[in-house]
Amino acid sequence: MPAMGFREWIAAGRAIADGQLSRYGDDAHFTNSFERALSDLTGARHVLTVTSGTGALIAALAAAGIGPGDEVLVPAYTWMATPAAPVMVGAVPVLVDINETLTIDPEDIERKITPYTRAIMPVHMINAPCDMDAIMAIAKKHGLVVIEDACQSVGVTYKGRHLGAIGDLGAFSFNKMKNMNIGEGGAVLTSDDKYFARARSYHDLGAMIRGHEERYNEPEFVGVNMKVTEIQTAMLGVQLKKVQPMLERMRKRRALMAPILAQSKDFRVTPHNDEASAVSLTILAPSKEAAIALQERRGVWNRLRDSSKHVYTNWEPILAKRTFHPKMNPWAWAKREITYTPDMCARTLDILDRTCVVNLGLNYPDFMMRRVAAGIAG
Structure with a gap:
């Protein structure tokens, strides 16, 4: 990953000196500038910076309306955040084999689709892109949402298109092990106005009252707080150039x-x-x-x-179907019995x-x- 250095230190200092640390306000500009630059690079119409790659995945699922009773297809080789994200919106992950490219196998995707499948989450592991042509064709055939987990592949392309901007939504991570590194951070990418408005609403429960924000006719709903600061995006602006x-x-x-x-x-x-x-x-x-x-x-x-925890056999909370409270367990709301075994x-x-x-x-x-x-x- 690009090293953190003097330029990031200077950028963070400028953000602090401006005295406007929130991403909102007349004097805030680092976040807007970074999001425009990332949008220009990837071709995604909208970019929303959030506090982590995990948060980006959860916000993307919430934006797409994935919830209780839904099944989300995820590869068996990925960081545990990928299967955990559906759980956090009330859906359940269904594990799919990878093939020798180290990415989700389109043939096994077809085998794992049920009447309750709502989304596919292809993961571009260690900078290796999935077969997005095949995945997008399957999604179109079955009416599924594609949410790319591009957390490990920021900036990488597939046949001339940027990963994270090919599916309906995408997620980036900026933690210390990723292609862009500010310690921790993430972003949601989409070219769909509705998904963007919903992701923004979810990531900030006060987003819809910001006077300068376009609402795209989407009603406000209860969200959380995944907002970044101007300090983070000032450093991201430097990292993006690297x-x-x-x-x-x-x-x-x-x-x-x-x-x-x-x-x-x-x-x-x-x-x-x-x-x-x-x-x-x-x-x-x-x-x-x-x-x-x-x-x-x-x-x-x-x-x-x-x-x-990049290997599904080490996802103990997922395999055990264990959440923080028994009445907030998505597997209890699933429309069929979902089973996980170490050899599945x-x-x-x-x-x-x-x-x-x-x-x-x-x-x-x-x-x-x-x-x-x-x-x-x-």
């Missing part, structure tokens, strides 16, 4: 290393849904044991099965068992990373 150059370096380094790795007889380079713009690099071993052995080679990072997405576990992340080494010269790739390839 993300595209960083991703371009990643794309070039990936294009350099992947052909070398592809010559190996010990593994395959993970397939990608848009090879020309790929910025992520992982390798797929023939077995779990082979993947474990690959971790001993310089330049190979973690095996994805060891990714903690066995294909996902097999792929994660065999997949390792390769370090792109952006801080090292090309010749060194060629040698690293050759060493990994064996």
